[in-house]
Amino acid sequence: MTAVLLTIHFLICAALVATVLLQRSEGGALGIGGGAGSMMSGRGAANALTKSTSVLGALFFGSSILLTVVPNLGKSGDSLVIGAPTLDAPAAITETLGEAVEDPAPVPVPVPEEE
Numbered sequence: 001m002t003a004v005l006l007t008i009h010f011l012i013c014a015a016l017v018a019t020v021l022l023q024r025s026e027g028g029a030l031g032i033g034g035g036a037g038s039m040m041s042g043r044g045a046a047n048a049l050t051k052s053t054s055v056l057g058a059l060f061f062g063s064s065i066l067l068t069v070v071p072n073l074g075k076s077g078d079s080l081v082i083g084a085p086t087l088d089a090p091a092a093i094t095e096t097l098g099e100a101v102e103d104p105a106p107v108p109v110p111v112p113e114e115e
Helices: 002-022 043-072 089-097
Strands: none
16 A cells, blocks of 8 residues: 555656646746747646646645555554564563662762852
8 A cells, every 4th residue: 555655656746846847937037947939838828737736736745644644554652663662661671680670879960060
């Protein structure tokens, strides 16, 4: 399922890049876009490109969210580290060492002197 979503996400990204690059340059005064030899001209083409860019942008965000949610559907959210075992800490220490370990005495922290 993740591979299918990733493929769809890649296709949406490629279409979004192509759509953005087809649009006419409105500013910058660089002289590289929107000249007389433009591929698409007219107001209708600009509106269609704007609408398709917004639709592709929404699809991009939706597929990004799906790529985050779908792989984590069956996993529990107990651990902050992915794949880390969830153990009860005192029980794990007791099993490892064979006996309960108490907290050591606190170490005094030196306080800097004021000048």
